[in-house]
Amino acid sequence: ILSMDAAVGGLGYLIEPKVLPIINGDNAAHHIVRALEEENFTFHNTGYIDNNFYLGTVFGGNLEEKTDYTFPEAIVEAAATNEFELRYDFSPENGLGEFMLSGGSGWMYAVNNVFPNVGFADYYLLDGDVMRVQFTLNLGYDLGGGDPTFAAGHNFFPIVTKDMLTTKVARINNSALYDELQQHDTLFEAYEKAYNMLLHVNPTQLEIDAVEHALSDAYMQTLNELIASGEHKNELQIEVQQLEQKERNKLQQ
Numbered sequence: 001i002l003s004m005d006a007a008v009g010g011l012g013y014l015i016e017p018k019v020l021p022i023i024n025g026d027n028a029a030h031h032i033v034r035a036l037e038e039e040n041f042t043f044h045n046t047g048y049i050d051n052n053f054y055l056g057t058v059f060g061g062n063l064e065e066k067t068d069y070t071f072p073e074a075i076v077e078a079a080a081t082n083e084f085e086l087r088y089d090f091s092p093e094n095g096l097g098e099f100m101l102s103g104g105s106g107w108m109y110a111v112n113n114v115f116p117n118v119g120f121a122d123y124y125l126l127d128g129d130v131m132r133v134q135f136t137l138n139l140g141y142d143l144g145g146g147d148p149t150f151a152a153g154h155n156f157f158p159i160v161t162k163d164m165l166t167t168k169v170a171r172i173n174n175s176a177l178y179d180e181l182q183q184h185d186t187l188f189e190a191y192e193k194a195y196n197m198l199l200h201v202n203p204t205q206l207e208i209d210a211v212e213h214a215l216s217d218a219y220m221q222t223l224n225e226l227i228a229s230g231e232h233k234n235e236l237q238i239e240v241q242q243l244e245q246k247e248r249n250k251l252q253q
Contacts, residue, residue, distance in 0.1 A: 001163075001170045002035050006135035007199040008142050009090065009101045010069040014061060015039050015133075017170035017198070022127050028109065029053035029120035032133060036061070044097065053121040055107045055133075057097025064092045074202040075142060078156040084138050102137040108145055109133045113161040115145035130163040142201065157202040165212040169194050171242070172219065176235040181222055190218035220250050227251065 004015035015035055023030070029049045036043055041061035046054045071079075071086055079086050079102075090100055098106035108115060111131050116123050125131060140146045144159040172181055172191060182188050194215045197203055226236055240248060 001130040001167050002031065002133070003131075003166055003170070003198075004032075004035070004133040005199065006096060008072065008075050008137050008201055009096075009105075009135055010071050010075075011063075011066050011090070011096065011135070012199055014041065014058065014063065014096075016173055016195075017166045019170050019174040020131075022125055022129075026124075027053075027121050028111075028123040028125055028131065031125060031131070032109070032120060044095075047119070047121065049121065051121055053119055055097075055120065057095040057100075058107070059095035063096060066090075066092060072201045074157070075137065078142060079137075082138070082141070082156060086137070096135065101135075104138040105136060107133060108136050108140050108143060110143070110145060113159075113163050115140060115143075130166055132162070132166065158204070160203060160205045160208055162198055162208055165194055165198060165208055165215070168212060168215050168219070169198065175239060177226065177232060177239060180226065180232060180235075181219070184218075184222040184225065187215075187218040187222040190215040216247075220247065224251060 001017060002015065002020040003013065003017040005013045018035070020031055020035060027050065032055065033043075033049060036058065039061045041063070042059045043055060044057045044059075046052070046056060069090065076086065084102060084104060087101055090096060094100070109120065109131055111123065111125065111129050134143050136143050136145070138146075138156075141155050142157070144155050144157065146155050169191070172178065175181060182191070190211075194211050197208055197211045223236070223239065226232060240251065
């Protein structure tokens, strides 16, 4: 699973959660480059894709639509408390990268809610991993990935995990039944709440878990309704095959 966001800058997702095929032998740099190119982004990097790859600035894609943005309230408060400057200096034509919006900004990544101490080129993803590429305004301290040995010494917000929720949203985004799923009001509402929660910069774990459970329940309810309708049998068969056994047990036979 892969996603890429700049939620701390009020710019939302560049790449919404998606299921990304794992290609054996390819490092994380290959995977993020492939995902960026699929979404019509270009980028500037230093190093090479197989050695010392550093993602500097991202251009194009849906950044071209992001002409209006506001820093989340929690970020404004964290900047005041921790004395770092926020700047409204993003423009689509200049892309989004290091030293934009704030002096300590840039792209970071976490895999399974851990920020690796190696670059993209030295990390190899496994099946089931969740890689979240995120924009930071202050060396990762706004993401839960700050280095405790640096001067700031502490993360600005309690550390939570959004991996399960990211996975559930990615499953729906990649579903062959996406259009049909979104036509069901209960699931659409649960999906919207989950999507917004993923972009919330300072939620509690209880809030995340509650939204994730509601999305799961709405998804299973919608699958049951589609099964009962007798339509989309081929797509439903594929969808069911991807479920865990405990989820299959909740489906109509």
